[in-house]
Amino acid sequence: MAERTWKTIENGPHSLDDFLHPISKKNYGQWRYHERPRPGVLKHVAWSGDVLFTVRAATHRQVTVDIVRRLCDLADKYADGYLRWTIRNNVEFMTPNEANVEPLIRDLAAIGHPVGGTGPSVSAIAHTQGWLHCDIPAIDASGVAKSIMDALFHDFAHEEMPNRVRLSTSCCEINCGGQADIAVVVQHTRPPRINHEILANVCEMPSTVARCPVAAIRPTTVNGKPSLMVVEEKCIYCGACFGACPAMEINHPEHSKLAVWVGGKNSNARSKPTNMKLVAHGLPNNPPRWPEVTDVLKRILGAYKAGGRDWERLGEWIERIGWRRFFEETGLAFDKSMIDNYRHARVSLNQSAQIRF
Amino acid sequence: MSEQQEKKQAFELHPTPMLDHLESGPWPSFIKGFKETVTRTEKTMVRGVLDQLNYSYETKMGYWKGGVVGVHGYGAGVISRYSMISDQFPEATEFHTMRVQPAPGLHYSAKALREVCDIWEKYGSGLMSMHGQTGNLQLQGVKAENVQALFDELNQRGWDLGGAGATVRTGASCVGPARCEQACYDTLGTHGKVLSYYADLTHRPQLPYKAKFKFSGCPNDCTNSIQRADYAVIGTWKDDMQVDTAEVENFIDKKGIDYVVNNVISRCPTQAITLKGKQLEIDNRNCVRCMHCLNVMPKALSPGKERGITLLVGGKGHLKVGNMLGSVMVPFMKMETEEDIDAFIELIDKMIDYWSENGLDHERIGETIERVGVQEFLDAVGLEANIDMVAHPRDNPFFKADLTHSPEEAA
Numbered sequence: 001m002a003e004r005t006w007k008t009i010e011n012g013p014h015s016l017d018d019f020l021h022p023i024s025k026k027n028y029g030q031w032r033y034h035e036r037p038r039p040g041v042l043k044h045v046a047w048s049g050d051v052l053f054t055v056r057a058a059t060h061r062q063v064t065v066d067i068v069r070r071l072c073d074l075a076d077k078y079a080d081g082y083l084r085w086t087i088r089n090n091v092e093f094m095t096p097n098e099a100n101v102e103p104l105i106r107d108l109a110a111i112g113h114p115v116g117g118t119g120p121s122v123s124a125i126a127h128t129q130g131w132l133h134c135d136i137p138a139i140d141a142s143g144v145a146k147s148i149m150d151a152l153f154h155d156f157a158h159e160e161m162p163n164r165v166r167l168s169t170s171c172c173e174i175n176c177g178g179q180a181d182i183a184v185v186v187q188h189t190r191p192p193r194i195n196h197e198i199l200a201n202v203c204e205m206p207s208t209v210a211r212c213p214v215a216a217i218r219p220t221t222v223n224g225k226p227s228l229m230v231v232e233e234k235c236i237y238c239g240a241c242f243g244a245c246p247a248m249e250i251n252h253p254e255h256s257k258l259a260v261w262v263g264g265k266n267s268n269a270r271s272k273p274t275n276m277k278l279v280a281h282g283l284p285n286n287p288p289r290w291p292e293v294t295d296v297l298k299r300i301l302g303a304y305k306a307g308g309r310d311w312e313r314l315g316e317w318i319e320r321i322g323w324r325r326f327f328e329e330t331g332l333a334f335d336k337s338m339i340d341n342y343r344h345a346r347v348s349l350n351q352s353a354q355i356r357f
Numbered sequence: 358m359s360e361q362q363e364k365k366q367a368f369e370l371h372p373t374p375m376l377d378h379l380e381s382g383p384w385p386s387f388i389k390g391f392k393e394t395v396t397r398t399e400k401t402m403v404r405g406v407l408d409q410l411n412y413s414y415e416t417k418m419g420y421w422k423g424g425v426v427g428v429h430g431y432g433a434g435v436i437s438r439y440s441m442i443s444d445q446f447p448e449a450t451e452f453h454t455m456r457v458q459p460a461p462g463l464h465y466s467a468k469a470l471r472e473v474c475d476i477w478e479k480y481g482s483g484l485m486s487m488h489g490q491t492g493n494l495q496l497q498g499v500k501a502e503n504v505q506a507l508f509d510e511l512n513q514r515g516w517d518l519g520g521a522g523a524t525v526r527t528g529a530s531c532v533g534p535a536r537c538e539q540a541c542y543d544t545l546g547t548h549g550k551v552l553s554y555y556a557d558l559t560h561r562p563q564l565p566y567k568a569k570f571k572f573s574g575c576p577n578d579c580t581n582s583i584q585r586a587d588y589a590v591i592g593t594w595k596d597d598m599q600v601d602t603a604e605v606e607n608f609i610d611k612k613g614i615d616y617v618v619n620n621v622i623s624r625c626p627t628q629a630i631t632l633k634g635k636q637l638e639i640d641n642r643n644c645v646r647c648m649h650c651l652n653v654m655p656k657a658l659s660p661g662k663e664r665g666i667t668l669l670v671g672g673k674g675h676l677k678v679g680n681m682l683g684s685v686m687v688p689f690m691k692m693e694t695e696e697d698i699d700a701f702i703e704l705i706d707k708m709i710d711y712w713s714e715n716g717l718d719h720e721r722i723g724e725t726i727e728r729v730g731v732q733e734f735l736d737a738v739g740l741e742a743n744i745d746m747v748a749h750p751r752d753n754p755f756f757k758a759d760l761t762h763s764p765e766e767a768a
Contacts (some may be wrong), residue, residue, distance in 0.1 A: 072467035131413035134692035150382030253417035268576035
């Protein structure tokens with residue numbers, strides 16, 4: 001191999017200097033207000049009078065050089081050579097020229113990128129890597145996300161929800177997809193299966209023991225070899241040990257399920273930010289389309305769309321109508337597993353006589 | 358068989374019946390995209406990855422394991438993946454990912470992004486993720502032998518690697534002052550400066566666990582910072598919000614009194630707005646900067662002029678103790694000048710130092726603070742207790758009073 005001559009420049013994030021649209025640069029920090037002329041399009045107006053239209057389109061996050069080059073071509077054709085991504089995998093093109101908006105939308109549609117995800121709509125899914133690339137996944141997030149967004153597509157492309165709906169999916173209980181109005185997260189239902197033959201060779205045992213949040217892992221000897229054991233009564237099936245030790249396989253084709261959580265909210269608007277809550281679990285891991293999961297999401301969104309008031313996020317709607325009504329109106333079933341019995345559980349109990357009958 | 362026919366046969370895709378189900382429907386299909394690229398580039402690695410992915414769909418299990426692959430001088434930034442079943446799918450033997458730090462706000466020029474595509478196609482699979490959940494541009498599918506050359510070419514064009522493992526991770530920032538009227542500070546500039554300062558901690562794992570920064574221009578918190586960043590930097594303002602009275606009147610004329618009452622007045626969480634004729638009377642002293650009324654009436658209402666940030670610390674995802682939201686450590690600090698950002702970094706340095714000394718293996722700073730107690734943490738980083746740090750004073754009756762802070766002493 002040729003000797004390396006380049007000396008690394010350790011600069012952190014790439015410089016923004018040549019990456020901002022000239023209108024953005026000119027009016028940096030001097031924006032006055034915005035409007036939404038139609039779903040998928042924003043219109044920002046600066047104090048200078050300059051106007052910037054943004055067209056937001058769906059991408060599938062797992063993209064390719066071919067797809068990105070096509071998006072770059074559209075940026076050159078309609079957006080003066082600039083583009084950006086949102087944190088929910090949408091691509092955005094900005095142009096001061098209103099006449100560019102409709103042709104850009106048509107060209108995006110022609111190459112498979114529908115516009116939407118603005119205002120009170122269902123956003124693109126924030127999701128994780130799954131079977132495509134991750135070393136600990138129980139599902140393929142891209143496939144789940146594709147299946148869900150196909151099913152909910154109308155509400156991505158239209159602004160008909162009470163408020164915005166953020167979705168996420170995650171392929172293990174680490175939940176890299178994050179908190180969301182509705183999140184689909186893997187749920188393990190059995191303790192890890194331990195491969196005692198290889199464990200001592202592939203795992204650092206003390207750090208694996210330390211990784212367990214409920215101290216359920218203990219050193220042991222199996223067939224004369226040092227290994228680890230799990231106290232099954234204590235294990236909460238979180239899979240934390242599997243990340244540290246590949247010999248503690250938590251994933252299982254049948255026993256790894258999917259759960260649905262609702263009411264996570266990051267914004268401070270009106271109510272304070274909240275964590276999401278469990279409303280369905282034990283859904284089968286059913287590739288390639290996971291129909292049982294999309295069915296639950298459709299029920300929740302249908303009830304929210306029908307009953308939510310303007311500006312109420314999903315969790316705020318539930319807060320108003322109460323959890324009993326939420327389960328009644330979605331047809332989902334509350335069960336014992338949904339009562340928290342981990343740390344700080346008491347704050348989630350009803351410590352009052354206020355009850356909706 | 359002619360040479361061309363031979364080549365064509367050699368690069369035919371294998372059947373992937375499970376994945377084919379994901380090609381239909383209105384949402385963009387990642388499978389269609391992968392097939393397009395592999396068909397054009399004839400890269401066998403991508404064919405192998407599709408085959409293994411199809412096998413995962415059939416057997417409902419994943420088949421990647423980690424290893425150690427990196428670039429010269431760094432201990433993080435490349436996520437190594439080796440197939441556990443390479444005997445079955447030899448083309449998928451190696452499939453490493455390079456995490457690249459984008460510019461703040463995920464802004465690109467088409468020119469620079471095309472360059473990335475060209476370099477990436479030269480050395481790797483051509484598959485990429487835009488973006489990872491932390492905010493990296495992820496180049497997925499490079500062999501260990503190409504990693505250094507790939508990095509060097511990218512680095513020559515200003516691209517550096519992101520974090521992984523026990524490092525400061527790639528930051529995230531909202532679109533901020535580049536386009537948004539609600540941005541209360543320069544999210545993009547602050548992101549750039551802070552993450553450049555922490556480049557060493559990004560590239561060389563030396564912390565108890567990961568540390569994430571997210572920069573949101575206002576309390577709408579479009580980067581989800583409170584929920585998932587150890588350091589959530591959220592724009593806010595201290596003085597009165599700005600009101601354009603003519604636009605308030607226009608809004609009421611256009612939307613009607615009912616809409617204003619039902620969607621602005623009654624939705625204010627602290628009942629700080631009253632309707633007076635065709636104007637809003639705002640009790641700014643009681644406003645908690647939630648953003649709701651500004652979101653509904655962006656033309657009429659704007660953040661005040663005395664702007665800065667609120668810093669919340671300790672947000673994190675599920676493992677190990679369940680999700681934790683960040684909590685307020687600094688209710689307000691200016692973030693306008695280079696000196697302001699330096700003062701911010703100085704404070705964060707103290708927090709990271711304390712956590713590095715006291716954090717357990719795989720413990721996020723929020724978990725450390727919960728374990729040692731907020732009082733201990735405040736003393737360690739030199740912050741004074743402040744009522745804005747709590748939802749309410751303690752209701753737990755047992756405590757050791759710090760008499761040096763009694764009201765008599767203060768008087």
